[in-house]
Amino acid sequence: MAATAVKDSVTKFGKFLSSMVMPNIGAFIAWGFLAALFIEKGWFPNEQLASIVSPMLTYLLPILIAAQGGYLTGGDRGRVAGAIAAVGCIVGSEYTMLMGAMVIGPVTGWLMKKVDAFSQEHTPGGFEMLVDNFSLGLLGLGMSVVGYYAIGPVMSVILVVLSTGVGALVDYGLMPLLAIFIEPAKVLFLNNALNHGIFSPIGLNQAAETGRSIMYMLEANPGPGLGVLLAYCLFAKDEKTRQSAPGAAIIHFFGGIHEIYFPYVLMNPKVIIAPICGSAAAILWFSMTGCGLVAPASPGSIIAFLSMAPADTLLQTVIGVGIAAGVSFAIAMPIVRTMPVEAPEAATSEKRAIAGTAEAIVISNTENAKIVFACDAGMGSSAMGATRFRNRIKAMRPDLTVEHSSVDTVPADAAIVVCQRVLSERARKSAPQAQVVVIDNFLDDPALDALYDSLTTLSNAAELMETTPAAPEPEPEPDTNVMVRPKAIRLGLPSVDKETAIRQTGQALVDLGCVDPSYVDAMIERDELTSVYMGMGVAIPHGTNEAKDAVKETGVVVLQYPEGVDWGGGEKAHLLFGIAGKGDEHLTVLSNLVGLISDESVLDKMKSTDDVDWFDGCFA
Template identity: 55%
Template sequence: MKERIQRFGKSLSSMVMPNIGAFIAWGFITALFIPTGWWPNASLGQFVEPMLRYLLPLLIAMTAGRHVAGDRGGVIAAVAVMGVILGSDIPMFIGAMAIGPFAGWVIRSFDRWAEGRIPAGFEMLVNNFSVGILGIVCALIGFYAVGPVVSALTVFLSAGVSLMIEHGLLPLVAVFIEPAKVLFLNNAINHGIFSPIGIEQARQTGQSIMFLLETNPGPGLGVLLAYWAFARGAARSSAPGAIVIQFFGGIHEIYFPYVLMRPAIIVAPIVGSAAAILFYSLTGTGLTAVASPGSIIAVAAMAPKGETLLVLAGVVVAAAVSFFVAAPIVKRAHLEEVKPVQKPNGTVIGGTSRAPRALEGPIRTVVFACDAGMGSSAMGATRFRKRIEPLGSGVRVTNSSVDTIPEGTDVVVCQSQLSQRAGKAAPASEVIVIGNFLSDPALDGLYGRIEGQTRASEAPQSEEVPAAATPAAPASEMLTLQGIRTGLAPVGKEEAIRAAGALLAACGYVDGKYAEAMVARERVATTYLGMGIAIPHGTAEAKSRIRRSGIVVMQYPEGVDFGEERAQLVIGIAGAGDEHIEILARVTSALEDEEVLRRLKTTDDPRYILEKLAI
């Protein structure tokens, strides 16, 4: 049940988080130019209503549609959400979150049904008309069903909030907010529940308290200050850094492990949040727009004109109350270090705790994963990347959402609450569980392993190479000149994937049906890696269609659309057994040099590509 709630929360936040920049733009325009803003301007104030009514719901719906069905899903979702927008007289954020995934599912279902049924030469006609016709149908559903239902729901929720405020009960929502945040549902409850209600209230009154319920950095600050003052060991030494990241960076996830290591401390942020909400209710204070992330900088920026000190005072109240409640708990506990809520070895594979597995090769890629892939994971990856940089190890450190960990990742680093999801998303990867992105014994252990393998690689090598050290398939057999195509004209994603599959078959790596398995794999989750590179490959069920391991390289200088990104290198992969992991490691290692990567995307010499990738 907990996992389902987390997935639902993830789906909500994934629709909004990529568009936070647009929300901030709208928030600044609102704070500056409305009649009660800092610099009232009737002309510039005209931006506010169209952005709120059309732009933001369109972005949410398109993002949701793309997650489900790529570019076609984004287009049909944009058509469908217009019905929702026009079917109501209030901003349709919740409606966009409902119709966007639905429209994407509709077009994806149609595409699966139509696969193999479209006569040659009619593909473009069917593709265009299917999006148009089904988009109209979804828009009508949005206009007559989704819009009115969401309007009624929003009115009901807003009335409930108003009733709670009138009777002084709003502080009680802190009992729900803080435990939900610690379960990594902070983005979901903020952007999926409070923001839509707050935006409607701000539209009517110019501000809303809803924007301060989840984003207030005070409760977490109080917990971290208590650890800094009264804890021992790593818990105390790591607290100052966590304070800076949480309070100024707005990454609230950084204080969750401090709560989870001593669950009784959850009382502190609950009481602190309730005290701040009571303060804001009594003073009638709110924000003009969403403050995201929940940094003191963002909160202050969205404060209404003349109420900045009141907004900041509420943060101080939350921090003070949270500190005084947490202090005796921390002091009594005498915690010595931040430990993950997991078995001591700190490693999870496939969702099950066990001793660390021995990698078949050296560590080449490390992925830090969090719920949204944008906050704590980005911070953790940056810090660890800088830490190992002096080693010159060549290990690639990046970050991603826990549900979209790139295939071929050697090591995944995440917090304990996300370990099972990480194990399912990357079953072939080693998952290291940590309690704190700033200071954790598991990170020290990972650093030691990378340092050790780097020193080993620099040691003089014997002229005789043991047979066991020889790869199962030499690189010269995995990539040949026959398997490289340069200067290709841009095509659609599935066409490019099928072309890569056909070339794999022509090179003798797979049979003729493997290409369809590659397309099926892409529909489950994108194989776009980043940096203009995609690595399409078949599903697990298609292993029997692989004759021997190999790769082919399709170069599209103008790029092929892979969702929101364009891939100039489409590297088709066929890995017999688990050999595709070694292939990915080889390719990743060869692409570390930015100049080499640039030339790989543009060169018309296939021998250059062979030289750089067949290492």
């Protein structure tokens, strides 16, 4: 428990540091190109243009970082106060104060928020503008003084210690050992926190002194991930995996979206050895040859990586990326090659059951809705996923808005959030009002297919209802349509805890002879893996993929809890639709069920009615 709390705290801290840097990456790139092109050892040395490099590094970047930090904790007024305070930090130290800005910016923003809360209670009418302007100016001035005398000098000492430690790692040949921590952290989606929260501040100090820093090369090197993906391209026994790997390799290497290769490592955790060794070999090479980048390479594309490389070490940098890819490929190859063909298939099947299609079935009105693809930083894999899905669905659903954002800053008007599994809990906290669709791969995931089918099916159904005269419904074909009329409807049940409610739902299926008793435990397990709560007061408990053998026949039961069942996160389920499906019939049941409960007025009445005949008639 304590270890988990520490891990969560470290993750949040790293994410917060990263969130101050990521919005300002464009400024880092501008500064990086200035340095790469025009300094004395640049591609096109130019003394006049090179004179811009130092002021941009010394003043612009720290002020931007502090302003963003102030905004995160204190809004627009915190942004201005943080920028003012950063100047004291900058002038109070002889070192680049990026780390100082990361401290003084958010602290000043937080203080600004507290001052504003206090002044709102005590400001006489008519004096608001005077108080607002003076409070911001005086707080910024005061924190600037604190920055000059305290934060600047303290951060200077910390920077010296960190730089000395990095120098010692290089001198004693220990720098490659960092790969043992870097690559696993990347696969756990801590890549941006590592690169922009830790390595970039240290790298800025080194680059200010020597014109380059190896710290920029540690996380951003696209070589290790490329080696893993090439191994899957050539040696994966699962055809779908082998076919998806080339596209992932192109996006990873040239697009710089490293998150794209993480699922391939998670598919077989032993593969993590490959990028660790590849990264370690490259770091050793970079250390021996004195390589470094002049600025952060973001995103981690080979294009950005080489663009930030000084002219005199460009060849060594290319060789280092090649070494990383080659070593990673050589180690991943036998691991991927010896994976039993059923292992990837089983993994894929399990992912389809866990992340699967149930959460992707839309159960509420989506007219003019906003769909948000979310990743850790909101700039890489989520942007790619949003673009692909937008292009895919725009012809069928032009009313939908498809955007991307950081998983921690999902817009409040988002109706559906799509994110990878490891980020799902953060997505639910960030957007409790939205339906969360969990995926494993932005390129090829069954949940994305199910989301598309659900959105387009509902749209087509609505159009037909509006434009087509009523006509007798044809009899469903037994092999393609599965009836969703409940075999049991239980209304007015007293409120219970979540597990008890799921067990009551499962027991109803057992009593009807639809499933064996073991299916009930599988329904509990399914909710623990990924919540079966769908939003709008509806939960759809069902078993895991492994429990298919426990299903005797397809069936649906409905349990109504008028007072609601607490599902966590402030959500209550009033209706539990328990389903069991033979083969893939549960997907058809889900799709048909969604169509029946998409009318919110009907759904609201279902949550409270005590009329079993009316309830049953809704499914006629």
